[in-house]
Amino acid sequence: MSAVGSACLVVGLACALYAAAAALYGAHAGDERYVLSARRAIYALAGLAVLAMGLLELAYLRSDFSLALVAESSSTTTPVFYKLTAVWSTQAGSLLLWVLLLSLFASAVLHATRGRHREIVPYATAVLGGIGAFFLALLIFYAHPFETLASPPAEGSGLNPLLRHPAMMIHPPMLYTGYVGFSIPFAFAVGALVTRNTGADWIRSTRRFALIAWTFLGAGILLGALWSFAELGWGGYWAWDPVENASLMPWLTGTAFLHSIMLQERRGMLRVWNVSLIVATFVLALLGTFLVRSGILESIHAFGASTLGTPFVVFIAVVIGGSVALILSRLPDLRSQARLDSLVSREAVFLLNNLALVGLCFVILWGTFFPLISEALTGVERSVGPPWFDRYTTPLALVLVLLSGVGPLLTWRRATLASIRRVLLVPVAMAVLALAALLALTRAAESVPSLIMFCLAAFVVTVTVQELWRGAAARRAASGEAWPRALAGLVARNRRRYGGYLVHAGIAVLLLGVAASSAFTERRDVRLSPGQTARVGDYTVAYRQPTATVLDDTTGTGAPITLGAVLEVRRGDERFTLTPSRNYYGGAGGAEAGVIGRFFEGEATSEVGMRWGLGQDVWTAVRPDLRALEDPIREADRRFERADGRVQALILAALAERYRRDPAPAAFRLQVAPLVAWIWIGGGIVMLGALTALWPSAGARARRVRSLATARPQTHAATESTI
């Protein structure tokens, strides 16, 4: 298996290099056969990547510990779902995932553009082949996924317990799909620059790929936040951690790109800006992969310090240097075809939105790399914390939400004051109404930025509803359709437009949740014994009894020992029970750790006890005090040094019973977080909007089939006539 897998990588590298070389030769010599051959090499690379990933997954399922990767990240007791997904928890596995996704994306785009962009495609193929070759070289020379062990262990180390959460297992492929997806518009942008085809054609063919990448990256970021909230036991969903930031940055520039390309499509404007944005987005995607794998910045997500730093830095430098040189050499071809007609137009709002998004990205970039910058300048590593990020990102986020509401109200080119007054009236009234209600009924005024965000969210949601309402009314007036049919027809016929508006509304709702939970979360850290109570917000939390189980982890992560608590939560007549717990996974067992002690000396993870709600989440985590168990554990280690698994289980059961009967006071984090659910709901609306914008219309599908069908016979006929 390892031999076939290794051969897949080597042949894959050959295919990627060949694709790049053949495509360039084909373009240079004007021989289409080489371009076609290069495309087939990309298809072959996709086949080989699928085979390699399939073999690796099979090795995980069979617990084949002769592979070092399987031995280090899986075990026979790892649940099947986590065995299947453990592959991307490792460096080599995640790089293989990069190659797999890249080859699939590249195959899809080359297939979709097989009848178009004859000049651009060879260079795009070469770029995609080059990127694939880089990652395959990393796999072969730095992080080989099929490396074998001379003497395989009987049992593997198991998956990092922190990663045993469904969201965390889906999060990496989502994130990587986003990162990799941006390589498609990047490759076509390079092709367009090389061939001086700097119009909007390359954008029309790759916009969908950029949107897919953006959607997946957004979903990945959201799943990461969900994992942080539900698994990490600190009570938050975003910590401005370097790896979190690294995923947000390409999403921000990608958002700017998706907006600004509309200006190029419609008006021939912002050509330099657009190619610069897609270069920046791709470089930031590479940086994201680099940060999570290099360990150069301290992060809870940086799962491995490695030797990949140097090749990654060199590659990123080549991409930046090459792209900048290319853009500079093509400046005369990138001149705008039109000028801004009016400052009161959708174009102007898009420009402002781009500036705010890029500004936000720059702030995050600066804060993320500040430790490296300060160390380089002063020799002392200093970092900036969440308050620093909050100070600079909050105003920009407010501006962005405002613009996302104003943009849909304005028309392209210019808008008259009368029409602006007409369309602004209801949304502004709703924002003012929201302000009055918040001031009168809540304590929202305690946080001015949050108060502004609530009002802006009301404004944006009203704008979206108003746009749908007015659009459906216009359609009804023209066609006489019933309201539901008019609304469905309106969205179906203008998917990009209304999909985009839904995204705006989703972002506003999401940021509403962020604003509320950031400013008004009530949190308490307490130590409680059974029978004692504590208050958090309006709730009284009573520690009823401890829990302790052996080999009965209800969350399905395969934890051998689980200690926790039963909490009774009350607010007036409302009463419910929460059961936070902590899973102990055990370490490999060093010389000093005994057969029982090792179960408590490995990783431990929090399983949060939480009640979700639209108004607020009641969130609890427990950290049991194990000091009372230390003596019995030492005693068991001494007396049962050679105990087999069955005896060990009996001893652990006895220790669990002891903990249940006589627990030491446990440490609890209790939290009441308002409107967190709206972060996930807003994220869902964003995804719905993105899917709406992505979904091809029946007309577009038919046109595509027709254009291919009519193009083919012409080409065949043309070819035949030359025989």
Place this chain on the structure above:
Amino acid sequence: MEYALALVVLLAIAALVVSGPLRRREAPGPGEAPGAGEAAGPREAGLAAGADRRAELEAAKQAKYREIRDAELDFRMGKLSEADFQATDRELRAQTIAIVRELDGSRPR
């Protein structure tokens, strides 16, 4: 040994797949089905480029149609004054006509 065998077999399969277009000196076979604009050799480049250009013009035409629809919707929704709509619509239709004319002119006779 196993590695060498796997390498040779996979390399042979990949070479077979990749070299297909190069082995055909003439027109692509029925299974090849290249897209518009993908001719078998340099002699067909001009015709293929024409098909490529037509596909681009078709996409540009559809984009213009979308812009016209957008402007019309904005007008019906009261966001665009009658005069502004007429000016925008006139300009967009002129651009569309230019694209359609080029598209008609590029069709092989």
